[in-house]
Every structure is written in C-alpha cells, then in structure tokens.
Amino acid sequence: GGPKLLWKIRVGPGYGGAAIFGDSALILDRENDAQDVLRRLRLADGQEVWRCAYEAPGTVPHNGTRSTPATDGKIVYSIGPFGHICAASFADGSVLWQAKLLEDWGAKLPQWGVSQNPLLYGDSLIVAPWGTEAAVVAYDKATGAVKWTTPNPGGVQLDYSSPMPLTVAGVPMLAVSGKNAYTIGVDPATGSQLWKYNEYSVKISIASPLHVGDGRIVLTGGYGAGGAMFQVSKGDDGFSTSEVWKSAKGIMGSKIPQPI
Numbered sequence: 001g002g003p004k005l006l007w008k009i010r011v012g013p014g015y016g017g018a019a020i021f022g023d024s025a026l027i028l029d030r031e032n033d034a035q036d037v038l039r040r041l042r043l044a045d046g047q048e049v050w051r052c053a054y055e056a057p058g059t060v061p062h063n064g065t066r067s068t069p070a071t072d073g074k075i076v077y078s079i080g081p082f083g084h085i086c087a088a089s090f091a092d093g094s095v096l097w098q099a100k101l102l103e104d105w106g107a108k109l110p111q112w113g114v115s116q117n118p119l120l121y122g123d124s125l126i127v128a129p130w131g132t133e134a135a136v137v138a139y140d141k142a143t144g145a146v147k148w149t150t151p152n153p154g155g156v157q158l159d160y161s162s163p164m165p166l167t168v169a170g171v172p173m174l175a176v177s178g179k180n181a182y183t184i185g186v187d188p189a190t191g192s193q194l195w196k197y198n199e200y201s202v203k204i205s206i207a208s209p210l211h212v213g214d215g216r217i218v219l220t221g222g223y224g225a226g227g228a229m230f231q232v233s234k235g236d237d238g239f240s241t242s243e244v245w246k247s248a249k250g251i252m253g254s255k256i257p258q259p260i
Helices: none
Strands: 019-021 024-031 035-042 048-055 075-079 084-089 095-100 119-121 124-127 136-140 146-150 164-168 171-177 183-186 193-197 216-220 227-235 238-246
Touching: 035 075, 035 084, 048 084, 048 095, 084 124, 119 164, 164 227, 193 238
Parallel strands: none
Antiparallel strands: 019 024, 024 035, 035 048, 075 084, 084 095, 119 124, 124 136, 136 146, 164 171, 171 183, 183 193, 216 227, 227 238
16 A cells, blocks of 8 residues: 555645755745745654745746755755745745846756756855856855856856766766756866766756766766766876767667666
C-alpha cells in the first residue's frame, strides 16, 4: 500500500522540490497569479511556521514556480518564475534582501519561466542570469551586495539549468550552461571564465551539467538531442575542454529530469 500518509496541505501551483533543513520543509509556490510565496513548513505535521509573500504578477505556460529554495539555516533563498530573488530569515520569514535576476542583468524571460535553483557556495549566493550585463553573478549571501560577475561570452541567453559546483585537478569551479547548452567553467572566487564547451546542441537546455568525476561532464536534453560528454583538463596554460563522446539521437536523452 505504500508509505503511510502523515499530512497534506493545500498550496498554490509549483513544480519545484522541497528543501529539507532540520525539522522544516521549505517550498516556493504562487497565489492568484500575483505573488510568489516562500513557506517554511513543520515536517512533523505540515503546520506553516511562516510565509514570505511578495508581488510577482503574471503567468507563464503551465503556470507556477519552478525552483527549489536553498538555506544555510540562517537565511532561505529562492528564485521565482519571473526571476525574483528573495533572501528571507529562516527564523521568522522576514525579507533581508531582494534582487531581480532578469531586470538587473539585462536577461530575457525564458518561454517557460525561470526554473533555476539558487546555489549557496561558501559565503556567496550564485545565480546565472545569462543577460547582456553578466552571465554569472555572485551575491554576498548575507547582504545581497554583488561580489563579482562573469561577462557573457557573446549573446548567450538564459535557459533552464542551474549552476553546478565541481572540482577538477584540485581546483574548485562551477559548470554553468545557457541557451543551447553553451557551457562555461567559472572560478567561484573571482567569476573569471576558466573554459568553455559549445560543441553540443539541444533545443531547450533543462538538465544541469553533470560531473561524473575526473573532470568529465555530461550534458543531455530532449527533442532527440541525446547527450554528450566532454573532458575538462588542466595544462600549463590553464584549462581546456575536449569531447569524449556524443550519443546517438534518442539515446541518453533526458528532456527535463536531472540525471544522476
């Protein structure tokens, strides 16, 4: 009969997952096509501890939120489907700072809405607007002050995947994909670009870059795009990329879910 149902509550539309921290579940949903609502729920019984709502009017196809919040136990971070970044107190839900992924960085709203997950990395909150003003941005996670930006390498637009941390040859870095799976490696301390790979093509890039070890990264997508693996290598002149394989059409393709 499956696991026993412990509780259920009614919330607005959303497709993102729940972030679990201690005795709490954190979710982002929408109400009345007018607001994003960040909620802290008690895991034991589903009781709402607090909600943090802000104005975000509009609709996208298959309306609702898309992303999963992130927390360090002090602040909860979320990104809404129209690019609103919200940092709220874990204790009481009060807003500590806000930013706009699209308007602040000259980025365009993707057809299906913003579905990127916020990445906590050290004392930074890292997002990837892929706008005219920046491809990747690091905010001070406590204050929202901009720490660094990575320039857009040339007209790449925002799609649906999220920045992913990895380490290659002992060097920490981020793998970040934009439209058509154009992928760059970024130094998480400075925002400088370390490498790029743009030899794989996909209609809509949803799944995030997957590091499978030893500097090997897999990209995949739907609509017959299959997948590709490339190698990030460190040499005397820095980092470079080389293709390992491409799969045939329809093989190793994940349209929406993140591979593991």
